[in-house]
Amino acid sequence: MDKDRVIGSAKVVKGKAKVAVGMAIGDAKLEAEGEADKIEGKIQNAVGGINDTIRDA
Template sequence: MMHKDEVKGSAKKLRGEVKDKIGKATGDDKLRADGAADKAEGTLQKGVGKAKDAVRDALKD
């Protein structure tokens, strides 16, 4: 089962990818930077969710 942080992280990463692509297409460097930050934050949050899942699964056994 996915932890809510994994879901939120995936959504944030996707949002960042969209911002980056729109920023690249329009030449908006600020939007690209915002997109890169969202992607990094989403990746980190997804990793935290996976770690929480691993701990929860380990404690079940």
């Protein structure tokens, strides 16, 4: 498993947590940061998947 997949998944989880906390306390900036972290994590996870596919081929 590529390290980008692990790091990307961690960023998605971190982003979800930020969104939840932001919603709970009414902090729109924190929610936006969480959404950005989730997107960044999904992209990094996808890059890791591509790297895995290339390595396995």
